[in-house]
Amino acid sequence: MADTTAVARDAYWAGEARGAVLHGLALFSLLLGIDGLSGQLTPRRALLWLALGALLALVLLPARISASADRLTARGLWREHTVRTDRLVSVRCVDGVAHRLVLRDELGGRVEIDPRVLVANPALWRLLDDAARVSARRGLLRCGGTALRRLARRIDGELAGAVFQVSGLG
Incomplete structure (x- = not known):
């Protein structure tokens, strides 16, 4: 749990x-x-x-990103967007000038974040990944499994590289 x-x-x-x-x-x-x-x-x-x-x-000025076991919040200057990560229905990677990860939940919540924030903050990623797995087990996450797996590989690769670097093996 x-x-x-x-x-x-x-x-x-x-x-x-x-x-x-x-x-x-x-x-x-x-x-x-x-x-x-x-x-x-x-x-x-x-x-x-x-x-x-x-x-x-x-x-x-970047949005301030925070996550708990069941929510991810992006606070901008004037607005705050929250998505229930345990009720995700889609996760999309939007490529363009700035790469964005767009998360949507079944309640209509929508958050756009820079995937580099998740790469740089493993604790944020872990909370999002755990909750997304709950959504997938519930059958809610209909689109975005591939995007999450790709992001997971990227984050795991960077974490492994950091461990090798610190240990002197990299």
Whole structure:
């Protein structure tokens, strides 16, 4: 029986959020510097550059991902999306500019996450994988078994590589 009190969070979220803010500050500083050197800096333009830097930081800010034995939650700036992982009906990998994993449950919940978050956080992956297996045993998970197996192979491979690296065998 799974521990229903276990909660896992993205351990790297703070660093990624800090990186998003630093990128926004870098853009602001660069634009301010260019305007200052060209002699075109005005308070209005400085405010515009500040807004542009803040917008970049907001766009780059990742969702905060957390999981428990039966839920996975992605918290953005203004919205929170939750999916019941023990009631999953589909898991899809969406390829494009940014790879996304789209999870849907039978209650209509939908969460999109970057698969790299699961790769970097084995505790999150373990909770999701265990609950997805429950969904599959119940006959709910109709589509997505292949995507989960592919992700499991990737995560297991990276974990094995990390173990070999730490042990000096890799």
